[in-house]
Every structure is written in structure tokens, then in C-alpha cells.
Amino acid sequence: MQAEIKGSTMPVLEVQLGAGEYVVTPHGELSWMSANVQMSQTMSGGAPGGGGGGFMGAMKRVLGGGSLFVTQYTAQGGPGLVAFASKVPGHIVPVDIAPGRSVMVHRHGWLAGTPGITPTVGFQQSFRGGMWGGDGFVLQKLEGQGRAWVELSGELTTYTLGPGQTMLVHPGHVGMFDQSVQFTLTRVPGIANKVFGGDGFFLVALTGPGQIWLQSMPLPNLAHSLAPYLPASGAENAEAAGVGGLIGGMLR
Structure with a gap:
């Protein structure tokens, strides 16, 4: 299996599969593929032999913001190609997962993975109203053995935190x-804003050691x-309707 990230503002993950090889995605986010690639769905999370936790693993995946099933793309009868395009401007980041080396990812970050990547719920905190619409702050945990590709929106900034070094971050960013980074959700009292509605202002305290990726x-x-x-309500004018249609397509 060989993977290449193409493009800049709206990158594409292109995966070249050998005969019998497969890659898994959380939502079936296919952009294009060769004719000999077969799609199927499974609860196993992509682990060989269904080792992704079965039904209970699938339920953990749902709690982490994913779907009950993952989609598997398998090359049959020879090499195949499958590609996944980013949904918004940003970056696609490869990350290697191994026992003792998992990562925490924002709710919609996991784009694709090799067999053996297991996504589960990492953290969930509800907020009332505001721009979060009741979904709150949700993290997925990617663990197992293999390579995952993560989609991050906008420009990307990385920091390597030393032991005890803390960065305070707006949850959306x-x-x-890394799993070695400790995190706590801290409420700033007396401050309310349009992001969190009546719950006040929250920051995530990320404490090293480990690497963090901020979007x-x-x-x-x-x-x-x-x-x-x-x-x-409806298309009030042609210009607004055009903008709405374009943005709606980007966010779906």
C-alpha cells in the first residue's frame, strides 16, 4: 500500500492498493476509485479478523462522533486506487499508531486508516446552545496498529510541549x-459568548510532554x-442562494 497527499488548499488523499489490500474510512467519504475496488461495510473498525471490538467497539465509535459501520475499500484481482478529498480547506496529516502510541483527534478528524486502526470515544463534554448546537466538545481516540490520516481545517500549527508545559486552547482549535498529553476543560467564569451560549467561555488546557496539532x-x-x-427562509435573492448552496455543499 502506498499513499500520497496531493494538492494544497483542498488536499486529496490518494491510496494505491495492492491486490487484496484494503483501507477503511469512518463515513464512506469516497471521492473516486478504480473499477476493481470493492466497497463493503463492517463493524470491526478495520482490524484484521474483526479485531476492532465488534458491536461494542462500534458503539464506542458512535459515542466518539463516528458511525456504527466503517467502510472498507479492497482491491480485487490486481492493484487498485482509491481517493478521499478534504471537505473544507485545510490539511491531511498522516500519523502512525502503535501500542502505547495513540492520538486524540477532533470529532470529524479521522479521514481514513490502514487495517488495525481502532477509533473509540476519547472525551465528550456537552454545551448548551451557542454555535455547538448541543454537540459539545468531542474527541475520538485512534489506537491499535497502523497508519491513520487525519483531516484538520484551515492552517496548521504544531507544538512540542515539554513535561509540565501547558498551552490553553479554544476547543474548536x-x-x-499525542496520548502522552494531558488535557482538562477549564471554564472561564463570568464570561459568556456566542460560541458556548449560556455555558460561559471554555478553554482546553493541554499539558506536555507530547506534540499537539492546532487548526x-x-x-x-x-x-x-x-x-x-x-x-x-428560502432563496431570498439569487446571490444569497448561490452562496448558501456553495457553502452547504462544502459543509456536508
Whole structure:
């Protein structure tokens, strides 16, 4: 199996599969593939022999923001190609997972993985109202053995934190971090804003050692900034309808 990330602003993950090799995705986010690649769905999470936890593993995946099934793409009868395009401007980051080396990823970050990658719920905190729509702050944990590709939105900034070194981060900007990084969700009292509604202002304290990946364009912030350009009820004018259709397609 060989993988290449193509493009810049809207990158594409292109995977070359040998005969019988396969790659898994959380939501079936296919962009294109060769005719001999077969799609199927499974609860196993991609681990060889169904070692991804079966039904209980699938339920943990759902709690982590994923779907009950993962989609598997297998090359049959010879080499095959499958590609997955990013949904919004940003980056696709490869990360190697091994026993004792897992990562925490934002809710919609996991794009694809090799067999053996197991996604489960990592953390979930609900917020009332605001731009989070009740979903709150959700992290997936990617563990197992293999390579995962993670989609991060906007520009990407990485830091390597030393032991005890802490970075305070807006939850939407948390893209991914090593399992060795400790995290706590801290409420700033007396401050309320449009992001969290009546729950006040929250920051994530990330404490090293380990690497963190921060994204510049949280999707809730993007949706909120585009809201004034979307028609409130129907297509009120041609320009608003055009913008709404374009943005709606990007966010789906």
C-alpha cells in the first residue's frame, strides 16, 4: 500500500492498493476509485479478523462522533486506487499508531486508516446552545496498529510541549494531540459568548510532554461567520442562494 497527499488548499488523499489490500474510512467519504475496488461495510473498525471490538467497539465509535459501520475499500484481482478529498480547506496529516502510541483527534478528524486502526470515544463534554448546537466538545481516540490520516481545517500549527508545559486552547482549535498529553476543560467564569451560549467561555488546557496539532478554522466558527450570507427562509435573492448552496455543499 502506498499513499500520497496531493494538492494544497483542498488536499486529496490518494491510496494505491495492492491486490487484496484494503483501507477503511469512518463515513464512506469516497471521492473516486478504480473499477476493481470493492466497497463493503463492517463493524470491526478495520482490524484484521474483526479485531476492532465488534458491536461494542462500534458503539464506542458512535459515542466518539463516528458511525456504527466503517467502510472498507479492497482491491480485487490486481492493484487498485482509491481517493478521499478534504471537505473544507485545510490539511491531511498522516500519523502512525502503535501500542502505547495513540492520538486524540477532533470529532470529524479521522479521514481514513490502514487495517488495525481502532477509533473509540476519547472525551465528550456537552454545551448548551451557542454555535455547538448541543454537540459539545468531542474527541475520538485512534489506537491499535497502523497508519491513520487525519483531516484538520484551515492552517496548521504544531507544538512540542515539554513535561509540565501547558498551552490553553479554544476547543474548536484543538485538532489532534499525542496520548502522552494531558488535557482538562477549564471554564472561564463570568464570561459568556456566542460560541458556548449560556455555558460561559471554555478553554482546553493541554499539558506536555507530547506534540499537539492546532487548526486555525474550527467548523463551528466557519459556520457562524457564514450565517449572515445564508437565506433565512428560502432563496431570498439569487446571490444569497448561490452562496448558501456553495457553502452547504462544502459543509456536508
